[in-house]
Amino acid sequence: MIRLPEYREVCKKSLEMIDEAGIRLTLEDRKKMTAVDFGLSHIEKEGVQILTMFETDRIAGKILVLLPNQTEPEHWHPAVGDDAGKEEVIRAISGELYFYIPGEDNMKHGFIIEGKEDCYTMRNEVVLQPGEQLVLPAGTRHWFQAGEKGAVMYSFSTKVTDLQDQFTDPNIVRETKIGNL
Amino acid sequence: MIRLPEYREVCKKSLEMIDEAGIRLTLEDRKKMTAVDFGLSHIEKEGVQILTMFETDRIAGKILVLLPNQTEPEHWHPAVGDDAGKEEVIRAISGELYFYIPGEDNMKHGFIIEGKEDCYTMRNEVVLQPGEQLVLPAGTRHWFQAGEKGAVMYSFSTKVTDLQDQFTDPNIVRETKIGNL
Numbered sequence: 001m002i003r004l005p006e007y008r009e010v011c012k013k014s015l016e017m018i019d020e021a022g023i024r025l026t027l028e029d030r031k032k033m034t035a036v037d038f039g040l041s042h043i044e045k046e047g048v049q050i051l052t053m054f055e056t057d058r059i060a061g062k063i064l065v066l067l068p069n070q071t072e073p074e075h076w077h078p079a080v081g082d083d084a085g086k087e088e089v090i091r092a093i094s095g096e097l098y099f100y101i102p103g104e105d106n107m108k109h110g111f112i113i114e115g116k117e118d119c120y121t122m123r124n125e126v127v128l129q130p131g132e133q134l135v136l137p138a139g140t141r142h143w144f145q146a147g148e149k150g151a152v153m154y155s156f157s158t159k160v161t162d163l164q165d166q167f168t169d170p171n172i173v174r175e176t177k178i179g180n181l
Numbered sequence: 182m183i184r185l186p187e188y189r190e191v192c193k194k195s196l197e198m199i200d201e202a203g204i205r206l207t208l209e210d211r212k213k214m215t216a217v218d219f220g221l222s223h224i225e226k227e228g229v230q231i232l233t234m235f236e237t238d239r240i241a242g243k244i245l246v247l248l249p250n251q252t253e254p255e256h257w258h259p260a261v262g263d264d265a266g267k268e269e270v271i272r273a274i275s276g277e278l279y280f281y282i283p284g285e286d287n288m289k290h291g292f293i294i295e296g297k298e299d300c301y302t303m304r305n306e307v308v309l310q311p312g313e314q315l316v317l318p319a320g321t322r323h324w325f326q327a328g329e330k331g332a333v334m335y336s337f338s339t340k341v342t343d344l345q346d347q348f349t350d351p352n353i354v355r356e357t358k359i360g361n362l
Binding site: 022023024025026029053054056058059061087089091093129130131132133135156157158 | 203204205206207210234235237239240242268270272274310311312313314316337338339
């Protein structure tokens with residue numbers, strides 16, 4: 001659950017960060033800004049802001065925003081029906097961005113949310129500077145975090161199947177519930 | 182056929198336009214800049230510059246650059262084997278960009294290359310301002326042209342099948358041949 005004023009505040013802040021990153025948005029785009037708290041009710045710690053630029057039956061393009069030190073929880077995109085699972089390419093636009101994927105533990109820049117070691121099991125760190133990109137094949141377990149400046153990135157992918165995403169944290173609910181006050 | 186000095190010149194100019202558009206590129210990205218003359222040997226009239234950011238078996242992301250008044254010839258992405266044909270989303274970043282797709286003739290801003298009326302048969306004009314986008318379902322016949330300032334855009338798509346592209350102009354050869362001098 002996220003309260004409406006907080007929801008509006010993180011969306012507003014995220015749009016400002018996209019503007020500062022130099023990405024041109026139409027008015028129609030701006031209305032599409034959303035925030036996801038994963039049902040954990042502390043969006044500034046664990047959450048993400050998403051602006052879907054386009055989404056068809058075959059491909060999608062989104063802008064993702066992380067506020068300073070915000071963390072998107074560990075998850076993966078499983079095969080669904082005939083689909084092999086969502087393949088995703090992240091392209092960093094601005095800020096400081098750390099990805100964690102399968103591989104040896106070389107974690108240096110980011111941090112694990114206190115008491116949630118079991119929910120963040122990938123420790124192979126990939127630092128993405130603006131302009132750098134990372135391909136995440138279907139099924140790749142991953143989580144990511146912004147540094148002190150926050151981060152703006154593109155996410156390009158095959159067909160979106162977000163509601164089928166699998167999370168390491170059993171307390172996560174993918175759909176965001178917005179409370180009135 | 183395009184001469185090497187001209188090839189280098191249009192690639193250099195296109196990278197400058199990408200920089201001016203505010204898109205951050207890595208050094209590795211910069212090396213991927215290519216130019217396509219479609220075998221017509223007058224690239225500044227008919228041609229396009231392409232920087233492939235990523236290309237997997239399922240999706241691709243490119244930056245396309247048109248020089249001032251440059252035109253990408255009319256073509257479409259047919260079904261190939263099991264693939265329904267390349268679906269493409271264009272997102273305008275900077276400059277002046279006119280797309281021509283199926284529909285009523287409402288052509289106003291662009292022009293037809295002299296004597297090539299039969300090679301540019303789509304006359305339904307869509308003007309894309311920076312930040313605006315256009316979805317091109319597989320098989321959609323289209324061509325596009327920049328205004329006096331040129332244009333920079335993203336192209337996101339399903340699997341790339343460029344060498345299977347079909348062109349209205351029978352003289353087109355998709356592979357660019359570069360002459361030594």
